[in-house]
Amino acid sequence: MADARKPIAFDTTLRNPYRIPDFISIFKQYEGKILTSELIIKIEAELIRQKKFEPTKNTLGTYKREYKGKFYFEADDQSDDAAERVAKYYKEWVEGEPGSVSIDKIIYLLKNTVTDHKDHWEGGWETRLWTQCKFLNELGLVYMEKGHIIKISPAANLMLHGYDSDEDTSSNIQSAYLSVFAKYQVNNPFRNNTIKVNFFSLVLKVIKYLKEKYDRPGIFYQDISFIIAWDSNDYVQLAEYIQAFRNKFRYNNVSDELVYSYAMNLLDESTPNNIIAEATKDFIDKKSKHYKFTQLTRETRDEVIRKLRMTRLISFRGAGRFIDFNNLEIDKINHIIDSYTHNISEFESDEAYFDYMGSIDKALVFEDDKIDTAVALTAKEKAISEFASNHDWEYLKSQISIISNGTDTKDALLRFIDVPVRLEFLCSVIIKKKLPKVMVIANYLADDEGIPYGTAGGQHGNCVGTDIDVYEDDIHAIIEPTAATSRSFQTEHELPSIRNHIFGSKEKDVNEGNPYKKWFALFIAPKLVKDVADQVALIRAINNVEIYPWNADDFVEYSANNNFDSIQEYKIIRDYMKPQQL
Known part of the structure; x- marks a missing residue:
């Protein structure tokens, strides 16, 4: 698939960083093996068997003899009692404890049911696993690509340290997440996008600029739509755009429809970013299906806030209306601003990207025995x-x-x-x-x-x-x-x-x-x-x-x-x- 200009977006399959080790703990079992279609189904089956992921009855519990939607599928079991067997195995799984149903029964379910996902790998349950590991690939926590050896990075292993024990693992999880998210680039081998943005350092620099020049309490939540639509690491121009927009409209009674129109103009590559203006009606009519209103003003904006909050470096101000620095972690904030601004436009290989992203930055590790001040x-x-x-x-x-x-x-x-x-x-x-x-x-x-x-x-x-x-x-x-x-x-x-x-x-x-x-x-x-x-x-x-x-x-x-x-x-x-x- 060719690269295209797109708004910044994050996968929403794993919103909570505490769920990431649940998935990696399963992937870890297959480290060093070549990822084949057969192994993909086995891994997905184990995720479901352990109830790390729980599909609905409409997908995992409903027999499909044949499917001709986004892709073609034919059930492995064409016998008359296949539907009854699917219902029986699904009921056993729903009512059982994690891991209590045999993996063979879950694999049977996957080979005789359908989920209509189709992206990158074969349609159905193969693609479902891709959606579960794609963002982890982007973060360099795992390397899971069909036909290649499965790899687990040092950051992912840090997340797993103490997993399945009574030991407190929260600091390990957050340290690993911050270490990889600090390096995250929108332009990476697992995302087809033409823009080159170091996302977290861009956000931190905009906050710092607005605080120092205009004494603002961070970024207003609506203005995240402008960050989503931004196309470079030019934090000064972005911060000035946000300030100019708020000088013009202030903060109260500004509709998301108005914000959407201005954000759409930023996505229009025929117009300069230093002009505070709405997008043309023609551009909105032409691109609204690609750059959806809900995506720019709600879904992605909310997901950006969640991803930023996961780092423990971002605080809320004004009852959640602004995002700002968490002053308890200012040293880590300054380290990211100083260290992760340079955009690496190309990597020698996917594995080179994995090695870069998955390494641990010791300056971003949280103390696991730190007592509240x-x-x-x-x-x-x-x-x-x-x-x-x-x-x-x-x-x-x-x-x-x-x-x-x-x-x-x-x-x-x-x-x-x-x-x-x-x-x-x-x-x-x-x-x-x-x-x-x-x-x-x-x-x-x-x-x-x-x-x-x-x-x-x-x-x-x-x-x-x-x-x-x-x-x-x-x-x-x-x-x-x-x-x-x-x-x-x-x-x-x-x-x-x-x-x-x-x-x-x-x-x-x-x-x-x-x-x-x-x-x-x-x-x-x-x-x-x-x-x-x-x-x-x-x-x-x-x-x-x-x-x-x-x-x-x-x-x-x-x-x-x-x-x-x-x-x-x-x-x-x-x-x-x-x-x-x-």
Whole structure:
């Protein structure tokens, strides 16, 4: 496919950097093997078998004897009972735990069902794997190209360090992601685009220029559309364009339709970029199918913000209306500006690109045992208190319900916070709103405004590994939210960890001479499985450790509808969490 002028865009298959190791852990099993069509299907089957990726019934659970859409497909099994067998195997997989169904059954499903993806490789499930590894190829985390040996880079191996253990791996994941994203070029061997842009350094330089020359609090969220449409590393001209646009229209009541028209003019190669003007009607009519309104003003803009936030170097200002430097990481910001501005127009080979991208920049590695500074703690406390003060109980109920039901939030700030850490943030807010006098210490990673980046890290160094600590008189309670709903994760991972966190909290308090005499935990999830009730009772009987499980909706309803002023009022075994008995 020939290169063409396109807006900057990012693949959305893997939005969350914490999911990247899930996929790489599967790819790692096949490192050193030549990627063939047969191996592609096997890898995709293993991803599905382990539930790293969960296709719908319409694709994986629906037999297709023949397909003549974007490509031609004929089912491997043409027998009369093939549809029944597909339905049976799919049901086994849906109801089973990750890895419980044989890979042969999943391969059977892939050979007798269709997904209508068609790009780069053969259509269907082959292309589905391409969509899952394409951005990882672009980042240099893996090298997966048909007919070539599968490679896993040093950055990817850093992501996998400690994977599948109770060790805190968040810093490894974020260090690896930042190291590769800092080098990311829009012009790379895996993307057909004529423009040459070092994306992250361009954004950082624009922010710096606007701050230093115009004292602006970063980049207004709508103006990201202009970055998406920009065609070079000329940050001065881009920053001046953004400033001139805002001088002309200011910030309030500027429609996305207007922003789209101006961004389209930047994409028109027949017009200069230093002219602040709308695109012609003829250009919009001709190119609107290629440069879609939703792409330039919503989808890609939102995805850019997510990708930038993943780095931990970008903060929100003005309730999410501006993106700015995270001043807690200014050394890393300056290092990227100084080191990754030069655009490498050509690489000797795809492998040379992989070697360049996949190396680790030690200056961008986060410390895994770093303790929050007083400034960082104050920022988190302020963000929690302000959100609690600015939103009523009905709003908090609605946001918890969105998480529990798996739907999308429209909140301008929360929609850029991934569900697991969003639940931690909202639980902190609920406790603070209900009990304003208690001390709430949230241990998630946050920017200099206290807005969360990622979930609390596990146990490491002097950190016990709790998600949220609540202190009241002689009580040290811990709050442990999880977005996971699987039986195995809740009972085999979360509950043993919570038990150990209580032991660790008590030991630390005693060793440090803290005044706390009572320790217990609240375990909060969108939907608790019944086995949690039995395990909680068992832990209490064996270890004398108190854990009180709550469904998230019930937790916020109870907080809103009952009058009390102590964290101890949550020490209740709800009816749905009473142990099973004969």
